[in-house]
Amino acid sequence: MILVDGDRKSNNILINNSLSIYYILDKMSLEEEVFFNKIKDKINVVFDVGTYKDSLYVKYSGEVHYFEPYKEYIEELKKLPNNNKLSVFNNFGLGDESSFFDFWVNGYSFVKRPHSTGSPVKCEIQRGDEYCKKNNINEIGFLKIDVECLETKVFRGFGDYLNKVKIIQFEYGPGQREVGDNLNIMLTHLEQYGFTGFCYMFFDNNCNLTPITSRIDLWRWCNIVAYNKNFFDSEPWKV
Secondary structure (H helix, E strand, C coil): CCCCCCCCCCCCCEEECCCCEEEEHHHHHHHHHHHHHHHHHHCCEEEEECCCCCCHHHHCCCEEEEECCCHHHHHHHHCCCCCCCEEEEECCEEECCCEEEEEECCCCECCCCCCCCCCCEEEEEEEHHHHHHHCCCCCEEEEEECCCCCHHHHHHHHHHHHHHEEEEEEEECCHHHHCCCCHHHHHHHHHCCCEEEEEECCCCCCCCCEECCCCCCCCCCEEEEEEECCCCCCCCCCC
């Protein structure tokens, strides 16, 4: 996710809504790492959609496909120490149609946000199903999506290939409201392809995730995870 000043990884900057200041970006990054450590032995291929100029998954020993629409950032990512068995660096984003679109660099989004300033640049988006077909991808172990409000468009762009995704993680928050999206739309779409076990990435004192028991929108920045029942009988992060 991106902070209002456009600096995604600034330390000690709080994200707030109209009610309260409630999240520290470093905490979300830590939660993502804790979660990935729980599942990494159950997957082989990672899709990092919206990777920015750094990525947790450069530490992973398996195969990682990175998707970053802004050329400067993907070039910086390539320079990082990398433990991947195979790294595929893609200088485009993923969405529900293949074309070039306006991208606001300071807000790191294809959506003009309230805090977006300056002129956009043209960046490429491709459909996920077209990418998988072209590259003979038959299974995605872990699909992580962080694309500033357009997560559902990424879902749709994968089409039936979502049936071949074992575990998914995506960002959710007040930005979805700006594009007419909501929690129920997102979860209902994924359920069609076998996803279940939806949890907020809020860890309790025993490092357990928080199950989603209501589809009333929190409008709170966080990550949501789910597993595909085509591959698992229960939550793979608990095994």
